Amino acid sequence: MISTDSSVQARATRLLLGLRRAPDPYEVYDRLRELGAVLPVPALRTVVLCGYDVCRHALRSPDFRVPDPAWRDLHTPGWRRHPSAEQYAASLLNTNAPGHQALRSRSAALVSRPVIAALRSTVRELADDCAGRLASVVSREGVADAVEHLVLPLPARVLCALLDLPDEDAAYLAELTLRNQMVGELFPTETDFESADRALADFQSYLRALRRRIHPGGAPPAWSRVTPAECGLLLQAGFSTTFALLGTAMRELLKDGGALAATLLARPELIPDAVETWLRHCPPSAMVSRIPSRDTVLAGVPVAAQTHLLVLIAAATRDPAAVGTLSFGHGPKYCLGAHLARLEAVAFVRAVLPYAVTWRLAGPPPPTAGYVMPQLRSLHVTARRATAPPGPAPDRRESDSSR
Numbered sequence: 001m002i003s004t005d006s007s008v009q010a011r012a013t014r015l016l017l018g019l020r021r022a023p024d025p026y027e028v029y030d031r032l033r034e035l036g037a038v039l040p041v042p043a044l045r046t047v048v049l050c051g052y053d054v055c056r057h058a059l060r061s062p063d064f065r066v067p068d069p070a071w072r073d074l075h076t077p078g079w080r081r082h083p084s085a086e087q088y089a090a091s092l093l094n095t096n097a098p099g100h101q102a103l104r105s106r107s108a109a110l111v112s113r114p115v116i117a118a119l120r121s122t123v124r125e126l127a128d129d130c131a132g133r134l135a136s137v138v139s140r141e142g143v144a145d146a147v148e149h150l151v152l153p154l155p156a157r158v159l160c161a162l163l164d165l166p167d168e169d170a171a172y173l174a175e176l177t178l179r180n181q182m183v184g185e186l187f188p189t190e191t192d193f194e195s196a197d198r199a200l201a202d203f204q205s206y207l208r209a210l211r212r213r214i215h216p217g218g219a220p221p222a223w224s225r226v227t228p229a230e231c232g233l234l235l236q237a238g239f240s241t242t243f244a245l246l247g248t249a250m251r252e253l254l255k256d257g258g259a260l261a262a263t264l265l266a267r268p269e270l271i272p273d274a275v276e277t278w279l280r281h282c283p284p285s286a287m288v289s290r291i292p293s294r295d296t297v298l299a300g301v302p303v304a305a306q307t308h309l310l311v312l313i314a315a316a317t318r319d320p321a322a323v324g325t326l327s328f329g330h331g332p333k334y335c336l337g338a339h340l341a342r343l344e345a346v347a348f349v350r351a352v353l354p355y356a357v358t359w360r361l362a363g364p365p366p367p368t369a370g371y372v373m374p375q376l377r378s379l380h381v382t383a384r385r386a387t388a389p390p391g392p393a394p395d396r397r398e399s400d401s402s403r
Contacts, residue, residue, distance in 0.1 A: 012039045012048060016310075020187065023367040025374050026282060029315040038301040045075075046308045047301070052323070054298045055316035058309060060331035064290040065096045067308065071291055075308070084196035088183045091233045093333075104336070106226050107234060110162065111337050122161050123343055127351035130154045134381075135355045143362050143382040146250050150352065151379070155242040158344055159235055164221030165210075176203050177239050180232070185372050186287070186310075203232055234337075240373050241328075242341045244284035245275075246348050247376035251365050252278060253349070253356045254381060261356040264349060275345045276325065279317075283327035285335075286314035286372055314374075360384045 012035055015028050022028050029050070032039065037051030049055050058064045065071075069089045072079045080086055088094065092103045109115075130150045137144035156170035156177075165173065179199035182192035207228050214224065223231045252274075253261040264271055290309045297303065313326050328335035335341070362382040368374035 008035050008039065009041055009043070011035060012041050013043045016041065016044060016048070016186070019371040022371065025286065025368060025371040026314055026318065028371075029286065029312055030318060032312060033315040033319060037299040038303075040301065046310045047298075047303055048310045048312060049298065050312050050315040050319075051299060052316040052319040052321050052326075055311050055313065055326060056330055057298070058290045058292075058311050059288075059326065059329055059333070062097075062332070063293050063296065064309070065293055066094045066333070067289050067291055068094050068096050071306070075306070082183070082193040082197055084180060084183045084193060084200045087200060087229050087232070091229060093184075093233065093237070097332075100332070103230070107230055108336050110222055110226065110234065111238075111340055113339060115162070116340050116343060119158075119162060119340075120343065123158055123347045124351070126157050126161070127154055127344070127347040130157070131348075131351040131355060134352075138355075138359065138381060138383055143380055146379045146381050147247060147376055148378070150348075151246045151250055151376070152243060154246065154348060155239050155344060158242075158340070159238045162238070162340070163223040163231065163234065165223055169206075172206075173203075173235060174239060174243075176206075177236050181236055181240050181370075181373065185370060200232070204228055207231065237335070238337045238340065240375070241284040241335070241337075242344050244282075244373050244375045245278065245341060245345050247368075247379065248278045248282040248284070249275070249345060249349055250352070250379055250381075251361075251376060253352065254359060254361045255365075258357055258360065258384070261353055265353040265357055268350065268353075271346050271349050272342070274349065275342060278345075279327040280322070280325045281318060282374070283314050283317050283325070284341075284373060284375075285327065285329075286374060287312050288329070288333075358384050 012032060015032055019025055019028055032048060033050035035050070037049070037054050039048040039050065041048055049058055067075075067089075069086075072089055079089070092100065092107060095103055130153050134144055134146055134149040137149055152174055153170060156174035157167055159165070160167050160170045160173070176199045179195045180203070182188050183196045185192065188196075207223070211224065214221065226234070253264075260274070264274060288311050290311055292303055292305055292307060292309065294305045295303070296305075303309070313329075316322060317325050317327055328338040328341070359381045360383075362380035365376065366378055369377045
């Protein structure tokens with residue numbers, strides 16, 4: 001279905017504006033896709049892409065660029081008033097060719113497949129440690145927040161290990177990252193920008209202090225081989241999407257009486273397939289922006305050059321016509337850390353399964369926070385029955401490979 005009818009545009013506008021209050025943003029994305037594959041929304045100065053085919057085309061084709069600072073200067077007056085907005089707009093996420101490849105190459109060296117392969121055992125150890133800590137709290141107190149003790153610290157600690165940052169700083173860096181990511185939301189408030197500005201300043205101060213502690217004759221830590229802005233982006237991109245994915249995994253494992261957890265514990269070879277299902281149905285990065293460099297037609301709808309396009313990945317991957325996932329993007333801006341996120345998710349599931357089969361949700365899952373990156377900020381679990389805590393998670397290395 002494709003429509004440019006004014007009533008459809010009005011409904012699309014209401015749905016987008018209501019995202020911040022929606023208990024489940026994925027339902028909103030489905031409703032938008034039902035309105036049409038391509039939805040002009042003049043009231044918000046954007047065209048929304050919802051269908052799988054048009055979203056994939058916009059992500060893959062070189063005719064579609066990202067809204068870089070030059071585009072923003074022309075189309076979004078006053079956007080430079082916040083340092084966090086300037087840094088976000090100048091980052092790899094919002095850089096076009098030819099500068100894009102140089103920035104991408106530096107970051108790619110830190111998350112190359114050989115680097116991630118060498119990190120594999122560390123990821124497993126961190127997953128086992130975080131799962132064990134959560135289990136200890138559940139055993140001691142009867143109920144615990146899985147996000148606080150497992151879902152949040154695991155990706156933060158993995159990023160610290162990857163970038164040679166102190167493990168004890170993981171929680172602090174996660175908190176700064178969560179505040180800074182708000183500039184990438186669809187409708188950030190002035191409060192969001194101010195909080196992100198303070199987080200950016202705090203992160204820059206943190207790196208300056210850390211740099212003074214580098215031993216003159218020692219090997220340079222990984223974080224020092226990129227600029228502070230690039231280091232911040234690696235933390236944000238590497239943490240925020242994985243944090244969202246792990247929250248989905250934890251919720252799905254424990255809902256419906258833990259049936260899925262029991263199945264995966266008995267058949268660990270199915271864990272990677274479960275991760276792919278979660279990526280498709282609850283993609284951790286729900287939308288991105290693109291700008292057509294020339295006039296074009298998308299699914300029968302004319303779109304002028306330089307128009308802002310909102311590419312709803314979450315609508316596209318849930319499209320019945322989808323033949324693959326776009327959860328990590330597609331084309332030249334495909335996520336550099338996709339293989340690390342999959343590795344972490346598989347290690348997370350493997351580590352938590354022996355405990356999860358004895359747990360249940362302590363109440364209904366809360367609404368997600370955010371809609372560009374829908375994340376669970378809390379998820380309380382409790383013991384299903386009084387039992388001794390399980391022993392260490394079994395070593396299921398055959399299920400610990402990423403795709």
